[in-house]
Amino acid sequence: MSNTAAAADTAAVLAQALPYIQRFRNKVVVVKYGGNAMQPGGGAAEFAEDIVLMHSVGLKPVVVHGGGPQITDMMSRLGKTAEFRNGLRVTDAESLEITRMVLVGKVNRELVADINRHGPLAVGVSGEDAGLITASPRDPELGFVGDVASVNPSLLRRLLEQDLIPVIATIGVDPDGQAYNINADTVAGAIAVALESEKLVFLTDIEGLRRDVADAATLISSIGADELRALVADGTVASGMIPKVEACLHAVESSVRSAHLIDGRIDHVLLLELFTDAGIGTMITRDGPDASGSAG
Numbered sequence: 001m002s003n004t005a006a007a008a009d010t011a012a013v014l015a016q017a018l019p020y021i022q023r024f025r026n027k028v029v030v031v032k033y034g035g036n037a038m039q040p041g042g043g044a045a046e047f048a049e050d051i052v053l054m055h056s057v058g059l060k061p062v063v064v065h066g067g068g069p070q071i072t073d074m075m076s077r078l079g080k081t082a083e084f085r086n087g088l089r090v091t092d093a094e095s096l097e098i099t100r101m102v103l104v105g106k107v108n109r110e111l112v113a114d115i116n117r118h119g120p121l122a123v124g125v126s127g128e129d130a131g132l133i134t135a136s137p138r139d140p141e142l143g144f145v146g147d148v149a150s151v152n153p154s155l156l157r158r159l160l161e162q163d164l165i166p167v168i169a170t171i172g173v174d175p176d177g178q179a180y181n182i183n184a185d186t187v188a189g190a191i192a193v194a195l196e197s198e199k200l201v202f203l204t205d206i207e208g209l210r211r212d213v214a215d216a217a218t219l220i221s222s223i224g225a226d227e228l229r230a231l232v233a234d235g236t237v238a239s240g241m242i243p244k245v246e247a248c249l250h251a252v253e254s255s256v257r258s259a260h261l262i263d264g265r266i267d268h269v270l271l272l273e274l275f276t277d278a279g280i281g282t283m284i285t286r287d288g289p290d291a292s293g294s295a296g
Helices: 003-024 044-056 069-078 093-116 155-160 184-194 226-233 240-252 267-274
Strands: 030-031 059-063 122-126 133-137 144-151 164-168 171-175 179-182 199-204 222-224 259-263 281-286
Touching: 003 267, 030 044, 030 184, 044 059, 044 093, 044 267, 059 093, 059 155, 059 184, 069 093, 093 122, 093 164, 093 171, 122 155, 122 179, 133 179, 144 171, 144 184, 155 164, 171 240, 179 184, 179 281, 184 199, 184 240, 199 240, 222 226, 226 240, 240 259, 240 281, 259 267
Parallel strands: 030 059, 030 199, 059 164, 122 164, 133 171, 144 179, 199 259, 222 281
Antiparallel strands: 133 144, 171 179, 259 281
């Protein structure tokens, strides 16, 4: 391809992005970035570039991150075996301290640093900060694993008003100050609702939802809340996708316009989803494919 042709293709992409940039200007977009995507070779640099570009064209990104693989790795290095029940990590007092150390002290700082290579934009926070996430215990057998009891978005709103990018580690505290590890998918959904965000986006390690898990050709590009609940009920959606889907449903049935499940293994997948006509992955809305009027 000649330089002129390549430049023309670039210009065409930018022109295609323009209406989406105008539409989403000053809108909050909550992005959940999973621990698997943060592994070496997982595209952290490209993710940071996407977040900074979103910010640069006027969107207000808020990042919520996990860190499961990193927690398991640290526990192993410290001679502690990770135990899971129904997909949730059993968290005793020692495991909680390891979790806080990894999520707040390592993963959060690395992600903030990746974004801030492009300018002084990102601020790392934990759900413990300024009463952001109030937690309640989920199940005594799981130890210090919590649910989101409430979200106080005041801190996030102040950061967004200062044109900063919040990066959130998902540790919450109960009214007595006891910390809990909370599923990052659940936190992302609760944050999106509290901020009345335009979109909630999950970067996953698959291309989206399929009607047949074994058949990539059955990818669901767009679906409504009622139909999605039916897929959960009949077992089509199962295992690790359930927390993501439940968070999406909670979001779109509350104040969030649309939720998206996209493949975080694809370079610049956020830009493809937000700023192109075709979009990528699965979009979830309250009323189904006609609700949003576009792929973006």
